[in-house]
Amino acid sequence: MLRRHFLALAPQAGALSTLAFSPALFSNAYAQEGVNTKTINIGCSGALTGPLAAAGLSIKMGVEAAMMEINAKGGVRGRQLQFQLLDDAYVPQRTAENVKKMIADKGVFALMSCIGTPNNAAIMPLIDEAGMPYLAPLTGASSLRKPGSPGSNNVFHIRASYTDETQRLMQQLLNMGIKDLGIVYLDNGFGKEILADANAALQAKGARAVVQSALTTDGKNLNDVVNQVSAAKPAAVFIATAGTASTSIIAALKKSSPLMPIAGLSVALGADSFKMLGASLSGVAVAMVFPDHHRTSHQIVREYQAAMRAANQSEYSAISLEGYINTRVMAEGLDRAGPDLTRAKFKSAMASMQKFNLGGFAVDYMGTSPYVGSRFVELGVLGSGGRFVG
Numbered sequence: 001m002l003r004r005h006f007l008a009l010a011p012q013a014g015a016l017s018t019l020a021f022s023p024a025l026f027s028n029a030y031a032q033e034g035v036n037t038k039t040i041n042i043g044c045s046g047a048l049t050g051p052l053a054a055a056g057l058s059i060k061m062g063v064e065a066a067m068m069e070i071n072a073k074g075g076v077r078g079r080q081l082q083f084q085l086l087d088d089a090y091v092p093q094r095t096a097e098n099v100k101k102m103i104a105d106k107g108v109f110a111l112m113s114c115i116g117t118p119n120n121a122a123i124m125p126l127i128d129e130a131g132m133p134y135l136a137p138l139t140g141a142s143s144l145r146k147p148g149s150p151g152s153n154n155v156f157h158i159r160a161s162y163t164d165e166t167q168r169l170m171q172q173l174l175n176m177g178i179k180d181l182g183i184v185y186l187d188n189g190f191g192k193e194i195l196a197d198a199n200a201a202l203q204a205k206g207a208r209a210v211v212q213s214a215l216t217t218d219g220k221n222l223n224d225v226v227n228q229v230s231a232a233k234p235a236a237v238f239i240a241t242a243g244t245a246s247t248s249i250i251a252a253l254k255k256s257s258p259l260m261p262i263a264g265l266s267v268a269l270g271a272d273s274f275k276m277l278g279a280s281l282s283g284v285a286v287a288m289v290f291p292d293h294h295r296t297s298h299q300i301v302r303e304y305q306a307a308m309r310a311a312n313q314s315e316y317s318a319i320s321l322e323g324y325i326n327t328r329v330m331a332e333g334l335d336r337a338g339p340d341l342t343r344a345k346f347k348s349a350m351a352s353m354q355k356f357n358l359g360g361f362a363v364d365y366m367g368t369s370p371y372v373g374s375r376f377v378e379l380g381v382l383g384s385g386g387r388f389v390g
Contacts, residue, residue: 034109035341040075040334041082043108045098045123046115046138050089051217052243054270055319059113059138060085062304062323065311069303070327072310076334077341081327084108088119090217090243095119096126103130110135110346113326117141117190124150133347135333136326138319140165140266140289141193145370152370156333156350158326158363160375163197165265165287166240168377170201172285173236173263180210182234184225184249186241187214194240194265210234215241219248226252236261239268247273254280261285271317274386281382288378291360292388293321299359300325329363329373332356 034041044063046056060083067081075081084102088094095114102108103126110133114120117139124144127134134155137144140162144151173181183198185191195212202208211232213225226249229237237260239249246268253260254277263285274281291298293316296305304324305316313320334341336349353373354366363373380388 032109032342033106035079038079039082040079040341041084041108042110042112042330043099043102044083044085044111044113045088045095045102045119046085046113047090047243048085048087050091051245052090052115052270054272055115055138055243055267056085056087058271058317058319059115059323061308061311061313062320062325063113063327065304065307065313065320066324066327066331068311069307070331076331077339079341081331083112088115090116090119092116092118092122096122099123099126103132109133109341109343110330112136112330113138113323115139117144117193118188120144121189124155127151127154131343133343133350135330135350136322138267138322139190141190142197143189143193145372147368147370149370154347156347156365156371156373158329158373159266159289159322160377161372162194162265164375164377165289166194166197167201168379169238169263169265169285169287170198170205172379173238174202174205174207178235178261179207180233180235181207182211182213182229182232182237183209184213184215184229184237184239184241186245187216190242191215191240198238198240209238215245215249217245219245222248222252225249226256229253230256234260236263238262239264242267243270244272246270247276250277250284251280266290266318270319271315278386281386283381283383285379285381288318288380288388289374289376290318290321290325292378292380293318294387298361300328300361303359325358325361328358329353329356 047053048056063083071080086098112135115138120137120139136158142161142163185195213228215225266287266289296302304321333350337345354364356363365371383389
């Protein structure tokens, strides 16, 4: 079914885990910074401008919809949740500066959903130094999930890793009979790590990419990349890109080769991609690390959509659903930490969370650090209207 949609829809250009929890890990507990009798302040650094602005705005919408829903029911043990998002324009140095500021101001209890692989890599040492709890980085980078890596004792990942996503995509493409695969990757830490994952997955199956082309983060070499890919004549292209880079490369590849099948990771497409690309997205395959945000057969999706409508948001997206789910998990951890909230108690509560089912999506941190809550990966092919088919 997936193969048929991926290969058949693409021509229709006119249509569309591991060391059990120990209190010793969390002994660097600060006082209740960012918490008072009435509020709990959660911080975030993310792109509200720049190439990932759509992702930042979508995360903000999902988080605020969830907090509005939770606060309307009395908050968490009588405290209202507040969200402070500082713009970093997807620049790692600015991410680090934002987090340093939030730590120094002592007005933030925990961090949640900072955006980008290089951005998160830049703040992990700061997280460790401050003993700051950090939930749900918006990155699946395996380099940030290794045992003993910076942040491993303070960070609670929710989404599956990019390695999980890439392996699943490579396996599926090879099972479709696609041998001559091209790869376009963003020329930064994110793209290079995904490239390595893709090559490893291909090599494990005795295959290799016929072309590998690096796209600069500002997209200035887009034409050169498209020409290089076109000259190699791949049977399909895997894009290790995100934000406006994905929009640009998909549009350019479709213009050059309208019949070209394209596949990407869960972070490849933002809400703006659907508006800008329209029917050109038909047949594009992407990994999903959360349930389909339109599939109301899942309880969590019904609740997300209701919360978005209550917040006067009518456009649903994978990223805003992720923000909504992350906030629901955060609220659960805060509640389990008890009325006398401290960072140590919150981290203990998160580490012991087991099989927490939100209704179609479950989170489980039992095991060893680093803490990874989900390995959920599904594949979807976009049809006309930007919705998944099959």
